[in-house]
Amino acid sequence: MLIDTHAHLNFNAYKDDIDQVISRTLGAGMKVINVGSQFSTSERAVKMAKEYTGQMYAAVALHPIHLHETYVDEVEIPFKSREEKFVEADYEKLAKEKSVVAIGECGLDYFHMPEDIPEIEFVNKQKEVFIRHINLARKLDLPIILHCRSTKSEPDRAYLEMLEILKQENFNHAVIHCYTASLEVAKKYLEAGFMISFTGIITFPNAKVLWPVVEFAPMDRIMIETDAPYLAPQAVRGKRNEPLYVRYVAEKIAELKNISINQVEEKTTENATNFFKLNL
Numbered sequence: 001m002l003i004d005t006h007a008h009l010n011f012n013a014y015k016d017d018i019d020q021v022i023s024r025t026l027g028a029g030m031k032v033i034n035v036g037s038q039f040s041t042s043e044r045a046v047k048m049a050k051e052y053t054g055q056m057y058a059a060v061a062l063h064p065i066h067l068h069e070t071y072v073d074e075v076e077i078p079f080k081s082r083e084e085k086f087v088e089a090d091y092e093k094l095a096k097e098k099s100v101v102a103i104g105e106c107g108l109d110y111f112h113m114p115e116d117i118p119e120i121e122f123v124n125k126q127k128e129v130f131i132r133h134i135n136l137a138r139k140l141d142l143p144i145i146l147h148c149r150s151t152k153s154e155p156d157r158a159y160l161e162m163l164e165i166l167k168q169e170n171f172n173h174a175v176i177h178c179y180t181a182s183l184e185v186a187k188k189y190l191e192a193g194f195m196i197s198f199t200g201i202i203t204f205p206n207a208k209v210l211w212p213v214v215e216f217a218p219m220d221r222i223m224i225e226t227d228a229p230y231l232a233p234q235a236v237r238g239k240r241n242e243p244l245y246v247r248y249v250a251e252k253i254a255e256l257k258n259i260s261i262n263q264v265e266e267k268t269t270e271n272a273t274n275f276f277k278l279n280l
């Protein structure tokens with residue numbers, strides 16, 4: 001049984017055929033954690049989790065790109081982000097729902113920088129809101145799903161600054177989602193006790209730099225995800241992604257680690273179940 005630990009079936013990309021996508025996913029015996037990126041999508045994730053108890057779960061948070069209005073050029077699905085304030089009481093109320101298994105996705109994003117305010121101002125705002133998410137997670141005893149994206153010119157910077165904040169806050173009950181930084185940085189996160197999660201990016205021929213990270217990361221510290229509707233794996237590249245395609249991520253890990261796909265499936269499912277305390 002596979003668990004897609006990070007999908008966005010709560011997003012508009014599925015508004016026309018969500019029932020079919022869900023029935024394909026659940027028909028394959030899968031479980032999914034739907035991740036919120038702002039209040040409305042967090043609410044929707046919770047609603048879906050309530051509807052499919054024990055099969056779908058939710059994470060709630062305000063993604064750093066939604067702290068300011070900016071154009072987001074995702075490869076398959078570009079959109080304009082809306083500016084939103086992090087109202088802690090609202091997120092806390094939502095996060096207390098039984099189906100919520102994490103605070104996320106939250107963190108730092110230096111890739112999508114708005115042009116109309118100084119960079120330092122936006123970075124500081126992101127850090128401040130991130131710390132408030134950490135405090136909320138601590139208060140509710142929930143893990144965090146971390147989002148981190150650096151600029152092309154400084155591929156490790158956001159990751160290192162995020163790690164610094166987490167260390168200052170003495171918080172390591174978190175998974176770093178869609179890992180895309182260097183092996184050196186991955187080692188620092190692993191040493192500090194974090195989990196690492198991989199998406200279909202590891203199946204892209206131009207993502208060879210991530211392969212040593214997959215090879216190095218111990219089996220009990222990794223999880224798999226799609227980040228659907230984004231980042232469809234190489235075999236289905238260009239299509240809208242969906243939880244079923246997490247299989248391609250598992251396959252690539254099996255190939256790189258030279259083990260069977262069953263071993264990857266079993267271990268990543270066990271890791272996700274323990275990490276998010278999923279009641280199977």
Ligand SMILES: [Zn+2]
Pocket residue numbers: 006008035105227
């Ligand atoms: Zn995501």
